Amino acid sequence: MATLQRDGRAAVAVTPREIEQARNVRAFLGDRSTPAAVTVGAGVGQDLTLPPELTALLLRLVDLVGQGCTVTIGSIPTEVTTTVAASMLGMSRPSLMKLVREEKIPSHKVGSHTRLYSKDVLAFRRAQLERQSKAFEELRALEEEWGVLD
Template sequence: MAATLQREALTTTRAERDQAATLVADPRSAGHQPFGLPDGQPMPSELSDLLRKILVAIAAGRTISVGPLQDELTTSAAAQMLGISRPTLMKLIRSNTIPAHKVGTHTRIRMADALAYRRDQLQAQEYAFAELRAMEDELGLT
């Protein structure tokens, strides 16, 4: 029987957060070796980067949620994840802002495409906020 990965929220102790911060700052510190596989082979850089991101979050005291995500989302699930209404999502799909495909008569969105849209929206918001701050500074409103 194949094992399935269940979603699990991990909380950490202060000692674990300190250890994570130490590893992030210097992976070779305190006798620790860089991430590697059990057979002594170096870990592929993509996996090493993923573990580093997890350690950075742990060091910052964040709660980590580990679990599989679906490859495809219904329009209702995608809209909820993006924090928009389903009709708004359908407009974005019709305008080809978010790629989608049909499964029978149902529209589906790849998780990667929904996450890319969310990332792009956050970047656009950060840029707009930086522009607003620059205008405030220019006008002496700060």
């Protein structure tokens, strides 16, 4: 594992062996109904069991590495500007402001500035992706029904 760190960012390159190890860990854990616990040992009698949230993050990371994915980890602020929210949604700021005016996405004012909670922006994005996926599946079903081929 090679790490390049610069300007508060780090890039970690994993080897094929580490990818295989991640696959083995994931296969060992399987699909559990109860979450696995991760315990880290720092010496004799110095064990720490990670909190469930951090365990879930680590296991998701292991899963993605095992799939050979490129993973970016970062924190999202609790509250974002309209410019950042528009970028998160892949749309223009005026389009976002229209959604805000139509109350399709929750917002609030900080002084004279409109702000959105990240959780609301991400929930809107998930719902938007679900609507798109559903529309795509309906289109595919129509194509099959009508016998339309590529």
